[in-house]
Amino acid sequence: MRGQFSSSYVAFINPREKEYKERSEMMESKTTIREQIRTNIGKRKNRTDQVMPKVFLMMASISVITTLGIISTLVFDAAKFFSEVSLVEFFSTELAPLAKDPKFGILPLINGTILSSLIAMMVAIPVGMAAAMYMSEFATAKVRKIVKPIMEILAGIPTIVYGFFAYSFVTPLLMKLIPTLEAKNVLSPGIVMGIMIIPMVASLSEDAMSAVPNALREGAYGLGSTKFEVTTKVVVPSAISGIMASFVLGISRAIGETMIVAIASGSSKNFTFDITQSMQTMTGYIVEFTSGDAGSGTTGYYSLYAVGLLLFIFTFVMNLIARAISKKFREEY
């Protein structure tokens, strides 16, 4: 058994060596192909072959363990938080985690999250949809070849870079238009977050539109429709499930986005609807609090996990909705 293990181990390091050896042995003893096959089949009862599926299953279960780990960490530590803070206080508008008499009302965070996501989607949905319609229906192959990489570059830029861009370029630019804008506000990161999500909405919607069968388009063209009419009256309605799913996934991405809002939106915990003011999102709260000095075991430390749990539920529900939409409205052709 030991010998078998070590020989296969050697084979793992240098697979060729064993092969050559076997081949030269075969030549010497003049084994036929048939015999070679027989010895191969004999080797099937090899130990590695029985062990490998189990090893792979173990590796595959790491992803499941990660999910369980996330859920249990969040629930476990959030439970500690809720043993000290009531749900009524949790869903109030006063947030002051580092005050002498700490308050943990998270409505300001939810408000900031929803407002910044709304602004982002107001940028991402129209621009992303227009880009998707153009790419899928109007663009020639040449244009598509140029535009696709640009979208991929936009999608590949790290969010921290967008955060820097929002803070050092978009905010000063907006200040010229809106003089009352604060240096940290929710408008500028919202817009930049929208720009970040454009490639995602565009590519997912375009995929949905490209999946619409050509027969439908040709039917409409045959009746004398223009490209615009084919797009808006045939292609978009047929692909609506995929398009809606892309919007919901975009919202989910906006809710979970961290660095842009952490940099450009500031850390004001006021409950306000004024988008020219600084606001904090749920993600921003987590980042600010951990990079500050939250001692382990304090209520403030556990509040991170309560907010994290809420964030997890938000994005999880969004993804369930996206999946349900694309399942329910999927038309079969």
Next chain:
Amino acid sequence: MILEQTLNKNEMKDLERNSKVQIDKKRIERRILINKIAKVIFSLSLVFALIVLAILLYRIGSQSIGWLNGGFLTRNLSIFPEKAGIKGAIIGSVMLMMIVIPVTLLVGVSTAIYLEEYASKSKIQDFIRINISNLASVPSVIFGLLGLAFFGRLLNLGSSILAGGLTLSLLVLPIVVVSSQEAIKAVPNFLREASYGMGASKWTTIRKVVLPVAIPGILTGAILSISRAIGETAPLVVLGIPALIMKVPTSIMDDFTALPIQIYYWTLDTVLTPEYANLAAATIIVLLVTLFLMNAIAIIIRNKSQKSY
């Protein structure tokens, strides 16, 4: 009389038909015009994306001019902008990737092999598959919380390179799994069947037939996932990495700073020291150049390996 009347009627009909044609012509012209306008408006969205990208690159490039030089890359961190360098951050990022690359490749490719080759179309496979797609949509900051609670506090790794690397590995795991699955799926079945026909076992077939064919696709996905990991900031910040690390990390248990973290702290501190914005911009250039190089390598691998069976 009667003849005249019929003539009149015919003329009337002609007239009517003409006017109808004219109305139709007007409608068609309007529809074509709308079509043209729509095309221009739709294409403007792409122009918008292009302009944003151009402004972003131009702004960051112009801000980093004069700051991005050899000294900046090789100096240690300093609170004085003129003396600051990102040697520590570069080494930190490289060491992070030294953990992320083997861990994600090992776990990700194994998971993909299990899902594609071993798991029957069973509930387990569905379960793992749904789980991975859910994991892919969990916000990165939540992975940071997991890393903080599990690697940082429970395993007592603190905010070391090891803790950061493992957290990032879990974060990019779904990307590697999905791309490896695609690569393995693309291996034509007759290659496997030929191998089985020769009496080879499943593991031998995977090792000697499937993986060699799938390796370019797997590598492409791995490079993309690493380029995601190298720019990821939120999980590392949540792990509690201190703002100012002066010394260069030497082992994986050391505290560290990485390129994106350095950008974050410098951007936050621009209020007090405006020059930090230039340092952040210069660091961004280093980060972006690294990313572009990695993507270029991925594209080259993809183009070189396009075999058809």
